[in-house]
Amino acid sequence: MTFRIAQISDTHLSNEKPFFVDSFRRVGQALRADRPELVLHSGDISLDGSSKERDLAAARVLHDGLGLPVRFLPGNHDLGDSQDGPTHGENSIDATRRARYVAHFGADWWTFDVPGWRVLGINAQLLASDLAAAGEQTTAIAAAVAGIDGRRLALFLHRPMFDRDIAETAVTGRFVNPESRRILLAALGVVAPALVACGHVHQFRESWFEGVHHVWAPSTAYVIPDRRQPRYGIKDVGYAEHRLEPDGRHESRFVRVPGLPRLDIADFPEAYGPL
Ligand SMILES: [Fe+2]
Ligand SMILES: [Fe+2]
Known part of the structure; x- marks a missing residue:
């Protein structure tokens, strides 16, 4: 049986600043009609959960209201950004913020198997941090690939591993930074994810590097204007669908949701301040 994952991302939810709640509800309607085997959230669930626990709580209530099986991964806005990147005045991950996230959304890394596949979700912000949990996660990644037993690996995380080349050395707020990437690749060892x-x-983007298919899911909420962020792929809102086949093949696609407004963060200075 095909295992269908609807990957939603970057919902940026809050009760006090509910700018993107209506969009989330529209996507929720589409998901309930679509009935995937799993809804997988790849992070930035909340608008500002790294500072405000009530944003985490509000986002959790909204997801419980979907009435669908959901797994979560944390983004920088949920528990702080990586310690090995530029902060732009944002919070960095620490033990308190991570514990708060886990209390609302459960484990920040996990693995499960479906026919032909092992699915591994990780906390990208944790990788090169000074938290004790960083080493535990790295050990868990190594254990997940050691026991993969011929299955294909699908890896989910909040931020892209790189732009065009796995050996990139730039330290950015956009991609997994070189030290975090080194740790992740060492834990994966000889197992390359499919x-x-x-x-x-x-943005939605598909690319291939050394046989690995890299897919960026769009936000359900908003795009970032060109003056602030280059175009890498499709600047639109929606979600991504992944079809994992028992024989190891897979297919991913961008799903547009009818009626979902393509909001631009530049029009919501109350969310994160003016651009
Ligand atoms: Fe985001
Ligand atoms: Fe993010």
């Missing part, structure tokens, strides 16, 4: 899927950039 699929690496992320969010964070609020």
